[in-house]
Amino acid sequence: MKLWSMQYDTDCIIFINNDEVIKLLSEKLKHCTVESETITASDVGYAYTKKDKYINKLKENSYASKFIQLLAELQEGKHQELACGNGKYKKKVIREYLGIQDTKNFSSLVLKKSNVIEYCQTRNIDLSGQTITLAS
Numbered sequence: 001m002k003l004w005s006m007q008y009d010t011d012c013i014i015f016i017n018n019d020e021v022i023k024l025l026s027e028k029l030k031h032c033t034v035e036s037e038t039i040t041a042s043d044v045g046y047a048y049t050k051k052d053k054y055i056n057k058l059k060e061n062s063y064a065s066k067f068i069q070l071l072a073e074l075q076e077g078k079h080q081e082l083a084c085g086n087g088k089y090k091k092k093v094i095r096e097y098l099g100i101q102d103t104k105n106f107s108s109l110v111l112k113k114s115n116v117i118e119y120c121q122t123r124n125i126d127l128s129g130q131t132i133t134l135a136s
Helices: 019-028 050-060 063-075 091-098 103-111 114-122
Strands: 083-085 088-090 131-133
Touching: 063 091, 063 103, 063 114, 088 091, 091 103, 091 131, 103 114
Parallel strands: none
Antiparallel strands: 083 088, 088 131
């Protein structure tokens, strides 16, 4: 018979939901300190996944986010070269500034996005017609 000598302390974590196997392991490891903890489904979850990171990266780099950032800068008085007078900006100029060639793409990628609509409504920015009118 060979005797095992434990030269180092070892920690082992076992996740299992079978009570019989837990009892069997406790009997086999009788010279070891066994601690048991019950974890419920509400204790287990994730904080952040790769998919969440990917979706957030897409949102940050979207035309809608760039448009909102541009609107914020316009409200601060920056980019006066884009203005066509009295707090008004032509959609065509803004679209070309963002690098969008097609007007339909500008509408679908930017103007119809819920976060853009919400941003503009809360700040009284008018998107109707061919111009964007900032609230003064």
